[in-house]
Each structure stands twice: as C-alpha cells, then as structure tokens.
Amino acid sequence: MATPPGASAFAELLRDEGVTVVEVGDWEHHNRNSRGPWGPVHGVMIHHTVTFGTDRTVQICRTGHASLPGPLCHGVIAKDGRVHLVGYGRANHAGLGDDDVLRAVIDERPLPADNEATTDGNRHFYGFECENLGNGSDPWPAAQLAAIEKVSAAICRHHGWSARSVIGHLEWQPGKVDPRGFGMGYMRDRVAKRLGSSAPGPSLPAPRPPEVSLSKVIKAAKTDPARSGSPVSYRGVAVVETALVDAGLLAKARSDGHWGTTTLTAYAKWQRSCGYSGTDADGIPGPNTLRRLGAKYGFQVDA
Structure with missing residues (x-):
C-alpha cells in the first residue's frame, strides 16, 4: 500500500528529479476528493490531451468541462518540458479500467491485455496529461519526452516502485489510444535506466520524428x-x-x-x-x- 506524499513534498520530489515545475493557482487543494477516495496509489498513468497551445491545455486540464469536471490530471507536461501542476488528490483522468492490469501493476509484472472497465483508476494512479494532438504526426519534442521520463522516475523513486508501475491510458482502459506517438515500452525503458535498473521488458524503438x-x-x-x-x-x-x-x-x-x-x-x-x-x-x-x-x-x- 502506498500513500501519496503531501502536495508540497510532491512538488519537491519532482524538482529534485530535475523537473521544471509550474504551480497553477491553488493546485494543492484542487481535487475531486469529495467524489471518492484517492489512494492507495499504485502507479503513474500517461495521457495525451488532443489539444494545442500550452495555456489553453493547462486551463482545460485544470477546470475540465460540464460533463467531466477538473482537475483532469495532476500535472500537464508541455511541449517545452515544463510540468504544470493543476491538482492534487483525486483527479478525473483514468476512469474505469481493467482490474487485471491493476494487479499486474501492483505485482510489477508484464501487463495483460485490457479487456474490462470495472475498476476505479482515478483512485489508484497519478495522472499526467501531455500536450499533444494525438494524431500520430504531432511531434513529441525531446524536452517533453525527458519530462515524462523524469516525473515517472521521481514518483517511482519516492515509492520504491520499478518502471513497471508506469503505464499508458491505452494499457488501462479498452478503446483508449493515448499516448499516441511513442511506445510505453520505450518510455518504461527510459524510466528504468534513470532509476538505475535494467529495462523491464522488450525494448521498443524511440519515436521517429516526422x-x-x-x-x-x-x-x-x-x-x-x-x-x-x-x-x-x-x-x-x-x-x-x-x-x-x-x-x-x-x-x-x-x-x-x-x-x-x-x-x-x-x-x-x-x-x-x-x-x-x-x-x-x-x-x-x-x-x-x-x-x-x-x-x-x-x-x-x-x-
């Protein structure tokens, strides 16, 4: 069982990993905790936003919309590599997913195919939205990929997790495709190397720039x-x-x-x-x- 650190400690552990952190408004107290629990936490989930423009993306992820109130994640990872913290606590990012995937994350073993949407992911995962159109051709700049690696490694380091605790939304909920443009196996390899451990599985190639x-x-x-x-x-x-x-x-x-x-x-x-x-x-x-x-x-x- 892993308990999330306090908001200030969370921001500091990201900074200690070399992340450039931007604190947005009262992010420390902006959450959906009134709608359900947050924790115990078991992993980090990566998404893409299907938006363009950092300011607009951060605003959307902070406030959400009528059918899905914000925050929609804990941090927005911008194209330039800055991480905008928009909420802390329960966030509307993961939705319902596969309980077998959650068990594999907890056990730190290879993920099974996601074929169910029965388990509350908002409770159990940190969520990061990455600024990208998600069309397969919108580039993933090196600074942005490095920031994804760093935030994932920082959280894994804090909790004593391996890189197997880092997953994509597409690996959690049937029908999801995010993040699109790079493989999660590739990202887990990067996180594993940053943590000083061996790669958690077959290495996938880096995303090929357009x-x-x-x-x-x-x-x-x-x-x-x-x-x-x-x-x-x-x-x-x-x-x-x-x-x-x-x-x-x-x-x-x-x-x-x-x-x-x-x-x-x-x-x-x-x-x-x-x-x-x-x-x-x-x-x-x-x-x-x-x-x-x-x-x-x-x-x-x-x-």
Whole structure:
C-alpha cells in the first residue's frame, strides 16, 4: 500500500528529479476528493490531451468541462518540458479500467491485455496529461519526452516502485489510444535506466520524428492559390503548422496541406524571431529557420 506524499513534498520530489515545475493557482487543494477516495496509489498513468497551445491545455486540464469536471490530471507536461501542476488528490483522468492490469501493476509484472472497465483508476494512479494532438504526426519534442521520463522516475523513486508501475491510458482502459506517438515500452525503458535498473521488458524503438522536405514546403509556400487556381498540397505542411501552433504563432493547423496566407504570416513571425528581417522574413521557409523550428518542436528536415 502506498500513500501519496503531501502536495508540497510532491512538488519537491519532482524538482529534485530535475523537473521544471509550474504551480497553477491553488493546485494543492484542487481535487475531486469529495467524489471518492484517492489512494492507495499504485502507479503513474500517461495521457495525451488532443489539444494545442500550452495555456489553453493547462486551463482545460485544470477546470475540465460540464460533463467531466477538473482537475483532469495532476500535472500537464508541455511541449517545452515544463510540468504544470493543476491538482492534487483525486483527479478525473483514468476512469474505469481493467482490474487485471491493476494487479499486474501492483505485482510489477508484464501487463495483460485490457479487456474490462470495472475498476476505479482515478483512485489508484497519478495522472499526467501531455500536450499533444494525438494524431500520430504531432511531434513529441525531446524536452517533453525527458519530462515524462523524469516525473515517472521521481514518483517511482519516492515509492520504491520499478518502471513497471508506469503505464499508458491505452494499457488501462479498452478503446483508449493515448499516448499516441511513442511506445510505453520505450518510455518504461527510459524510466528504468534513470532509476538505475535494467529495462523491464522488450525494448521498443524511440519515436521517429516526422520528416519534412524543405523543397516541398518551399514549393507549397510559393504557390499562390489565387493566381495558380489550385494550391500545392503536401502532408509535411501540417507538421510545420503544428510546430507554429506550439510556438504560439498560429491559431491552428489547417487540414488540407497547403500553405495559406495565415501560415505565411505565422512563418514570417518565426523568421523574425530568428533574427531575419525584410525580404528574408517573407514567410517562405529557408533551411536555417526550418531546421531551427524542427530542432525545437520535434521534426527532421530533409533537404
């Protein structure tokens, strides 16, 4: 049986692991304890949010919505690796899941397939929501993956758990797919190494960053649909647009894969933030600015 530490101690154990912690409002007292117990705790559960923009994501996870009041997790792990603490205690993040999975977590053995939704997960798991669209192409920056590793290891270290106590929502509740974009086996390997122990099972490959063709993005950006009649469509445009959304320069990524005027304006802002001006900040990607955007927001540039 594991009892959660106090809120202040929880924040400190994350900081001791090297996590950059952002305390949001009265997070220490924001919980759903009036609706049921929290504890004993047995593991850490990782989710993705299906949202974009850190401020918006943190607000949603803190307050929830009409059908699912907040907090929706204990911490929000942003693209830049900062962990925003939004609640402490019972949180609406895990829902009902498989009792056989819970038993495997407690026993620290390989997880069975989740085929039931009968057991209260909000009671037994710490929950972390990770800022990601969950579409399989939204990048997972290195700083964000490192933060997931650190918060998981910090909690496991505190309770004396192994990396087998870290699971994904998709491993708990039938029908869930989160986190999408990296394997939980891969993350448990990272946590195990951080804890100084051997990997808990077969190692899975690291998530492969999306690749963006510089020449194709330039072609799409230079095509004026008003003049040509039809824009150049390229799937990599959505990857770049998602990075611009994460940078706070674009409201949302388009779905049609062409470089519209709003994307042109947003990319020009990125170029100016990189020190360019005049015709060098015209919204048409160049190799330097595109590689810098990819390095920060998790995609590779293929020249």
